[in-house]
Amino acid sequence: MTLLEPDLVHEDLGATWRSARPRPAGRHLDSAACSRQSHRVLEAAAHHARHEAELGGYVAEATADDLLQQGRSVIGGLVGMAAADVAFVESAQAALVALLSGWRLPAGTRVACLPGEYAPNVAQLRAAGLAPEPLPVDDLGRADLDGVARLLATDPPRFVHLTHIGSHRGIVQPAREVAALCREAGVPLVLDAAQSLGHVDTDLGADVVYSTSRKWLAGPRGVGVLCARPAVTARLTPVLPEPADVPPLRAFESGEAHVAGRVGLVLAVGEHVAAGPDRVRARLAALGRAGREVLEGVAGWRVVEPRDEPTATTTLRPPDGVDVVTTRARLLTEHGIVTTAIGPERAPGEMTGPVLRVSPHLDATVEDLEALAAAL
Ligand SMILES: Cc1ncc(COP(=O)(O)O)c(C=O)c1O
Numbered sequence: 001m002t003l004l005e006p007d008l009v010h011e012d013l014g015a016t017w018r019s020a021r022p023r024p025a026g027r028h029l030d031s032a033a034c035s036r037q038s039h040r041v042l043e044a045a046a047h048h049a050r051h052e053a054e055l056g057g058y059v060a061e062a063t064a065d066d067l068l069q070q071g072r073s074v075i076g077g078l079v080g081m082a083a084a085d086v087a088f089v090e091s092a093q094a095a096l097v098a099l100l101s102g103w104r105l106p107a108g109t110r111v112a113c114l115p116g117e118y119a120p121n122v123a124q125l126r127a128a129g130l131a132p133e134p135l136p137v138d139d140l141g142r143a144d145l146d147g148v149a150r151l152l153a154t155d156p157p158r159f160v161h162l163t164h165i166g167s168h169r170g171i172v173q174p175a176r177e178v179a180a181l182c183r184e185a186g187v188p189l190v191l192d193a194a195q196s197l198g199h200v201d202t203d204l205g206a207d208v209v210y211s212t213s214r215k216w217l218a219g220p221r222g223v224g225v226l227c228a229r230p231a232v233t234a235r236l237t238p239v240l241p242e243p244a245d246v247p248p249l250r251a252f253e254s255g256e257a258h259v260a261g262r263v264g265l266v267l268a269v270g271e272h273v274a275a276g277p278d279r280v281r282a283r284l285a286a287l288g289r290a291g292r293e294v295l296e297g298v299a300g301w302r303v304v305e306p307r308d309e310p311t312a313t314t315t316l317r318p319p320d321g322v323d324v325v326t327t328r329a330r331l332l333t334e335h336g337i338v339t340t341a342i343g344p345e346r347a348p349g350e351m352t353g354p355v356l357r358v359s360p361h362l363d364a365t366v367e368d369l370e371a372l373a374a375a376l
Contacts, residue, residue, distance in 0.1 A: 005366055006290035010283040013275055018363035020271070021218075026336020027368045032167065032195060032313050032359035033340050035218035037264065038271060045220055045264035052260070061259050068259075071266030074273060079193070079227045080203035084247035087226045088262045089254060092194035093120060095210035095226035098252040099190065100128035102236030105158060112157040116141040116350030118167050121192060125161065133157060134349065140306070141169060141350050145177050152185035159188040164202065165195035168347045168355060170288060170305045170313025172200055179205035188232055197225075198272050200281055200310060207232050216284075217272055218361065219265035222258045280362065284312035287360045287369075294369040295358065299376045304355060315342070315355040316376075324354040327376070335375040337368075 008014070020038040028036055051060040073083035089095045107129035113122065115134045125132045136147025143162070151157075160182055164175050175191055182189040183205065191206035198216030202209060209227045213219030228236070228249055238251030272280060289307055291314040296303045300319025305311070318324050328341035339358050344351035358372065 006293045007286065008283065008290060008366065009286045010279050013279055013283050014362050017361065026338060027371060028338045029358045029360045029364060029368060029372060030338040030340055031215060031361040032357055034214045034221065035216065035361050037218055037220060037268065041219060041264045041267045044267040045260040048260035048263040064259060064263055067266055068262055071269060074269050075225055076227060078197060078202055079209040080205065081227050081229060085227050085229060085249060087249045087253040088257065089224045089226050090222055091224040092192065092210055092212040093124065095224050096121060096124050098226055099208060100124060102238055102252055104237055105130060110157045111159050111161055112151065113161040114141060114143065114163060116166055116169065116347045118163055119346055119348060121163065140171055142171055143173050143178055145174060145181065148178055149181050152181055152187055156185055156187050159190055161190045163192040165199065165311055166347060167195060168342045168351055169315055170309055170311040172309065172311055175206065176204040199284055199312065213265040217265065217268050219268035220261040223261040223265045226252060283362055285310040287364055288312045288314060290366055291358055291360065291369050294373050298373045301376055313357060313359045315357050317353065317355055324356050328356060331375055337372050337375060
């Protein structure tokens with residue numbers, strides 16, 4: 001029995017985040033799938049779309065040039081890179097595809113990734129002709145640094161692909177340490193930050209960082225980013241080169257795009273930075289801890305993550321005989337609680353069964369988590 005209410009930090013951030021966006025229809029505990037945009041982000045995207053109707057799509061895009069460049073600069077700052085190292089794409093998957101298609105590595109090239117790698121990423125690596133091999137990990141699926149060092153010293157892959165926080169498990173990988181080991185070994189590190197940008201620190205020394213707008217940054221859907229250091233970009237061959245006055249990575253930025261969505265993402269990133277990334281991370285971590293305290297053992301559901309893992313995401317294994325997909329549907333239709341049911345096919349190298357994912361953003365309260373516990 002919980003005797004004390006779990007502590008959340010930076011209540012002001014929760015209140016500001018809540019008042020900055022439309023009222024949720026129920027309890028939204030699903031930001032690892034898709035977060036809720038703010039009024040300003042929604043309005044900026046709508047404003048750009050209106051501009052397109054008034055001025056013409058390409059004239060409107062030109063008027064947004066400075067804003068988009070500021071966005072590249074701020075996003076670059078979040079991953080320790082420059083504006084020239086940032087390209088807007090359509091999603092995290094689109095970023096990985098753009099990277100692999102430009103890299104043009106020979107078929108059969110060995111690359112390393114986690115056993116718990118997001119299955120669509122493994123599929124993309126294979127589709128590019130690469131041969132993914134597992135990184136050594138501990139019982140939780142966290143990279144084992146001694147093992148990684150040994151692998152890099154004895155049989156280095158062409159690059160390491162590390163998913164910073166999984167889709168199926170709120171565990172943070174030791175990306176800074178892996179980046180340092182990779183740098184020492186001269187092996188590029190590609191970081192999938194789809195679940196980590198806006199959630200935990202992503203300025204860690206990776207050579208490539210890619211991510212998506214709609215999750216922890218709370219930007220629009222249909223937008224993603226590919227960030228690559230110049231040494232990597234120099235090895236990429238685009239289908240069509242960019243004009244000489246544009247940074248080379250821009251050749252991987254899709255020409256036809258949801259520009260209004262990119263504008264919205266830039267606003268969302270601005271809101272994230274204004275809130276203070278450190279404070280955001282601290283509150284998200286506190287929400288994760290609170291969720292695990294409130295949910296562990298409720299009706300036989302078991303929390304996968306260590307209680308103090310510094311993420312907001314909690315995944316729950318069901319008790320025997322309870323179906324996760326049915327539970328997720330019941331939570332939504334009977335209680336208005338939004339969560340995600342994740343089947344083992346999402347990370348088949350690691351998952352032994354389905355989990356229910358709970359991923360609150362800054363506006364969530366302990367009462368939301370207790371309501372979920374009661375509904376379970
Ligand atoms: C860890 C991880 N990588 C990549 C992706 C793919 O992101 P997108 O849907 O933007 O392509 C996701 C999406 O859920 C994810 O969780």
